[in-house]
Amino acid sequence: MFENTKDTIRTIRTAGKLGWAMESNWTDPFLFAIYSVVRPIASSLILVVMYYVITRGKTSLDLFAFIYVGNAFFMYVVNVLFGISWVIHDDREHYQMIRYIYIAPMKMYYYLFGRGIAKMVLTTLAVIITIAFGMLALKIPINLMTINYPLLIFSVLVGIFIITCLGILLAGISMVTAHHSYALTEGIAGLFYLACGAIYPIDILPVWLQYISKLLPLTYWLELVRRAILGKSISTTLGGYSDFQLILIMLGTTLVLAMFSNYIYRSIEHIARKHGKIDQLTNY
């Protein structure tokens, strides 16, 4: 048991180092730091400008804060999901190392998770920068003294786990697809953006889509993150639940997702091995 834990930690740590080298080595550290700060702010400003143009500043600050915080944290979904699922394609097509990674005596889940750590760290930095920018430049009503930090940290950790499960599921699908994995990841992220209440309360969705929303752990994750930071919820659908109830629902749906992700990954891995697709170059 202890050996297994040690092996797991070593795999994650080593894969994490590889992921970090890939994320940060493309330019010099100064340019990388500038890029890391400017990129998330620029991304958020797109939404801010759209918001002001559409509402002409007439809607409540509460809604703006709801949108801003949701959008900031949704960066985790886009970046980490892509960071994990793209590993298969990258290792197979670009670096042509997947056969050697695959036959190594380690669990691919941990390797994939490790490769995604760099994205998690960079996204955390981006989220902090975006929130800070929102507080200082856009006057988003966030009080650092009243943030529920235990709830925030717990939610972020569970959120990362949720996104990792989704990333591993998509990584499995990447084993049997070629360039489609890119579009698939973008498409899935887009669906979550629509259905999980990232930039509006799920109350405004059609009823049938609200049912789907309620099945997704990311919906509860975003709600809990907002409650931890803003101290309140503007969603009437989720507002009736206490924090504790939301945590339980999030953990329950996460457990189902984790089992589903594991099952799908294993099944597709078997199919890929059966059809010789693990290391098959498609030249996309």
Next chain:
Amino acid sequence: MNYAVETFDLNRSFKLKKAKNKKENNNTPGKLIALDNASIKIHQGELFGLLGPNGAGKTTLIKILSTLLLPSSGTALVDGVDVVKQPDQVRKRINMVSGGEHCGYGILNVRETLWMFSQFYGIPTQVAQARIDVLLKILKMEEFAKTKIGKLSTGLRQKLNFMRGFVCGPKIMFLDEPTLGLDVQIARDVRAYIRTWMKENPERTVLLTTHYMAEADELCDRVAIIDKGKVMVCDTPGNLKKTLAGEAVFRIEVPLAANGMETFGQISGVKQFAYEHKSHLGRTELKFILHDESAISNVTEFLSNNSSKIVSLSKMEPSLEDVFVALVGRGLKDENGSQN
């Protein structure tokens, strides 16, 4: 008897797209048979060669044994462990190196890459670093230890890939054409290291696939010749060559012949033949086995009648390639050779 590798009636076929079927399949339309009831036994501590032309099924077998691919049917055991049922256990015992690749994480340097893989195999850092130092020295890569992979030549990358396989200290190593595309000196270093590595520990086993017969002859304790997925024969190189001891094996070079070689096999006294066009030299090389040496006059007469000037003619000691020609009726490189 402890076997490092055992396969029993191993089959593997691939579905083909319709357009490719008619030319490439064996018997069954829409199917490429890569392994056809292949059964081999490799002893622990043995350096075993798997010889055959491109497409013979060598890489498919290695992929199955290294858990990258599932067989269509049959059983494959590595160190007594079933590759289908317990792939995780197999992976603890093996490693693989494929030749002729341009792989590697370009942003890592040589030492970082080797260290990273040692970690994936659970090797303590101190042991790994010592092993890396030895490998860098033996394979003359010390000066490139801190060079990023992206800046290495193809040959050096291949050398790195080779070191990657060995740094993890496997019990059983699969080498799939490890010297493919390497220059003579690097290939020599690689072969020398394989021998050294085997000598260090008598429990270590290597399965080497190659279509360089001389390489197999030089390195292997035993070889199996494989063609179209079938294991044709398996024995020591010496014993295989002895099967041709009484045969007259000749090599003739003639000016590049565009056609007419297919009828060579009809010459009286020619038992088997194979040819290879060497366009860069402007010559065609014919290797053939005669029932009797006296039949050589029939060959020279045939070439004379076909207005082919003989550039060189020599009688040869049988090689593994001649064994292959005798068995399958064509050379390793010609796809169209025929047999009598």
